[in-house]
Each structure stands twice: as C-alpha cells, then as structure tokens.
Amino acid sequence: MPKPNGDENRDIEALRHIGCNPELRKQLSSLMLGLREQMGLDKEDMAELLNVSKAYLTRYEGGTGVPSLAVFRRAKLIRRVLNHVITKETQCPDPTTR
Helix, strand or coil: CCCCCHHHHHHHHHHHHHHHCHHHHHHHHHHHHHHHHHHCCCHHHHHHHHCCCHHHHHHHHHCCCCCCHHHHHHHHHHHHHHHHHHHHHHCCCCHHHC
C-alpha cells in the first residue's frame, strides 16, 4: 500500500481533530451545508456527487458524523473547483481591451 503524501497526511490529521472536537465538527457541518447551498443542490444531488447516501450527508451536515477521507477529499475538490468558477465568473473583462 502506498504511503500517504503530504496532503493526505494533513487531511487525515484534520479528520482526526474534527472527529474528537465538537466545535470543529460544527464548523465542518456548516461548511458542508454551505457548499451544498452555494451549489444550489438538494441533499440527494449532493450525496450523489460525494458518492454517499443522503443519510450520511445529513449526518455530516448535522455535525453528528465525520466524513471518510475519500468524501472529505471529494468535498475539498468540489469546493476548489466551485471557487475557481466563481472567481472566473466575477472577473469583468477590461472594456479598454476591445
């Protein structure tokens, strides 16, 4: 089995801290819910995107569950892509370059 790289180690460590800290679980649940709302998805669609059941997504968003490393990484990737798209959409073209 390959050794985890630096990003994986940070993600694993983050999930360990989240799992044993109720305040961090609450913050993660807010982030998960915010990501779904920002994308305009219902729970079923977001669960499908993350490849989890709707029940698991409800636990993550409610702060009663901690996602697996794979789900955590998919959510991070979705957030990065979404932020990139939003940044690109909000950049207005320079009218003097026409």
